[in-house]
Amino acid sequence: MPPRHASPVSRRPISRNLLPLLQLLGFIRPYLGRALVAALALVVAAGSVLAFGQVIRTLVDSGLASGRGAALDHALLVFLAVVIVMALAVFGRSYLLTWLGERVVADLRRAVFERVLSLDVGYFETVRTGEIISRLTADTALLQVVFGSTLAMAARALLLIAGGIVMLAVTSPKLTALVLLGTPAILVPVWLIGYRVRRLSRSSQDRLADVGAYVDEALHAIRTVQAFCHEPTDRQRYAGRVEEAFAAARSRALASASLSGTVMLLTFAAIGLVLWLGGREVLAGRLSGGELSAFLFYSMLVASSIGGLSEVVAELMRGAGASERLLELLAQRPQITPPRDPRPLPEPASGRIEIRDLTFAYPAQPEIAAIEGLDVAIAAGERVALVGPSGAGKSTLFQLLLRFYDPQRGALFFDGLDLRTVHPSDLRRRIAIVPQDPVIFAADAWENIRYGLDDVDDEAVRRAADAAQASEFLDRLPQGFATFLGERGVRLSGGQRQRIAIARAILRDPALLLLDEATSALDAENERLVQRALETLMEGRTSLVIAHRLATVRKVDRILVIDRGRLIASGTHAQLMAEEGLYARLARLQFQVDRDESLADATPAG
Numbered sequence: 001m002p003p004r005h006a007s008p009v010s011r012r013p014i015s016r017n018l019l020p021l022l023q024l025l026g027f028i029r030p031y032l033g034r035a036l037v038a039a040l041a042l043v044v045a046a047g048s049v050l051a052f053g054q055v056i057r058t059l060v061d062s063g064l065a066s067g068r069g070a071a072l073d074h075a076l077l078v079f080l081a082v083v084i085v086m087a088l089a090v091f092g093r094s095y096l097l098t099w100l101g102e103r104v105v106a107d108l109r110r111a112v113f114e115r116v117l118s119l120d121v122g123y124f125e126t127v128r129t130g131e132i133i134s135r136l137t138a139d140t141a142l143l144q145v146v147f148g149s150t151l152a153m154a155a156r157a158l159l160l161i162a163g164g165i166v167m168l169a170v171t172s173p174k175l176t177a178l179v180l181l182g183t184p185a186i187l188v189p190v191w192l193i194g195y196r197v198r199r200l201s202r203s204s205q206d207r208l209a210d211v212g213a214y215v216d217e218a219l220h221a222i223r224t225v226q227a228f229c230h231e232p233t234d235r236q237r238y239a240g241r242v243e244e245a246f247a248a249a250r251s252r253a254l255a256s257a258s259l260s261g262t263v264m265l266l267t268f269a270a271i272g273l274v275l276w277l278g279g280r281e282v283l284a285g286r287l288s289g290g291e292l293s294a295f296l297f298y299s300m301l302v303a304s305s306i307g308g309l310s311e312v313v314a315e316l317m318r319g320a321g322a323s324e325r326l327l328e329l330l331a332q333r334p335q336i337t338p339p340r341d342p343r344p345l346p347e348p349a350s351g352r353i354e355i356r357d358l359t360f361a362y363p364a365q366p367e368i369a370a371i372e373g374l375d376v377a378i379a380a381g382e383r384v385a386l387v388g389p390s391g392a393g394k395s396t397l398f399q400l401l402l403r404f405y406d407p408q409r410g411a412l413f414f415d416g417l418d419l420r421t422v423h424p425s426d427l428r429r430r431i432a433i434v435p436q437d438p439v440i441f442a443a444d445a446w447e448n449i450r451y452g453l454d455d456v457d458d459e460a461v462r463r464a465a466d467a468a469q470a471s472e473f474l475d476r477l478p479q480g481f482a483t484f485l486g487e488r489g490v491r492l493s494g495g496q497r498q499r500i501a502i503a504r505a506i507l508r509d510p511a512l513l514l515l516d517e518a519t520s521a522l523d524a525e526n527e528r529l530v531q532r533a534l535e536t537l538m539e540g541r542t543s544l545v546i547a548h549r550l551a552t553v554r555k556v557d558r559i560l561v562i563d564r565g566r567l568i569a570s571g572t573h574a575q576l577m578a579e580e581g582l583y584a585r586l587a588r589l590q591f592q593v594d595r596d597e598s599l600a601d602a603t604p605a606g
């Protein structure tokens, strides 16, 4: 067994740093020019705030203390000049950074979605869709804030702290030394509580993803939920998850609030102390009034920046959690990848299939082989029915032919080429699948039939719909083909959905048709229309049908009887009925074959 994706929804232990966030900074690279201008604006804005300290010092010492009005006027002019520079810088910083944040998140969303789309179907058996949706929406939204403002606020705070400390040192080295000595008393508790906030943030995000995943599942199955009166249970379970999410958020809020409170207490206590010490210096004549004012301004600036930093650190930590979850997705590698040097499939394709000594077990159940030692050759244009009890491996064979999985042993060949040597899209373009319960997308009929073939004109779509016996009911819809078919096609009957799927397959004009007949009975009219549509569809192509209808097995060239992943018999309906083996037993049960009729079939004259 090849190793599978480790644990896609792993709840990994949390790293204590902002590294995941930095890893995402690579997304800024294409916009480096803007980022540099934004950084410059940031520095200028911070610099002008720092310049205010000097304006205040001049104002007090040469303006107020000297008692000259002209000095006051001059100080005001300088003040206004600084304000204008600051306003311009703030405008530039704010616009550019928000732009960058939005841009980076938009790119990130696209990159993650692209990666998710490229992953093999096996991956999606190991994750909940809701979890991925929550990463693509909630986590990216969080990063939008982080990249758009939080990072800038952090950078601004850091600049102000560094610049403030320099200005403090310039103003009064002695006081500054005292302040710096006391700083660890503030920073250590801040970082300790900050770590706790981050840990709780991730847990809160995880709980939120649980809520999302549950809604996703319940709403998709709303008919089943209501038919089985499962609402009270769902309500209760959902409430449980919502409460868990709330509890996680409450713990986070508590940690976050204690962080802010602690910071406030510590910094303002420190400012009081500075005022007291500075006052003594002024009284002793070692410091002017203006210098003390500037010193106070800078220490408040530094203190409030540290306070601000502690708040944004919490936000950054949440952002780091979100980054981690997105990076996890970005790091996933599909198990099914195109070969390095894909071989071209013959053109036109003939749809010839060969299956040699095929053994396959699903990754989720590695010890049980769904297909075992299967050897089958299907000629171009041949019609083959697959018959076997439930769980025999019929659908699995379809999945392998579409190369959704690779076998553990043996190989499948399409037009003589091993599936692993050709490009998966190249292969899949030559195959059309009509599933038992076809998927109808939330779009109109045009789009639903055209699905995946954007360059096909309306005329061709209509012809396909005609051939699939679908035009008649589509034309009767309020806006004809342009009618919105509803999410998952809930506005269509089973037979109508099938005919749309058949039209989709006809339009693709595949060399190989994989058809999983519906088990549910259709009314006589729908049945007749679907059969006619299928007849058109199968014409001139290799067709592999998981058969549930007598009409179908009678029409095919060969029936393969599969049981527990092995081929146990093959032949025509009449031959297999005559053998009186598993097929005859199944046929009587599944196709409601009357014993007399089957015996009549088995005779050469029948």
Ligand SMILES: Nc1ncnc2c1ncn2[C@@H]1O[C@H](COP(=O)(O)OP(=O)(O)OP(=O)(O)O)[C@@H](O)[C@H]1O
Pocket (backbone or CB within 6 Å): 125, 362, 363, 364, 365, 370, 388, 389, 390, 391, 392, 393, 394, 395, 396, 397
């Ligand atoms: N995604 C999966 N992961 C693990 N096991 C699977 C998966 N899909 C199918 N199986 C198992 O593989 C075996 C073959 O399943 P498969 O769906 O091919 O049967 P089938 O013949 O198509 O049955 P049915 O007629 O009921 O659709 C079954 O035992 C099934 O439980």
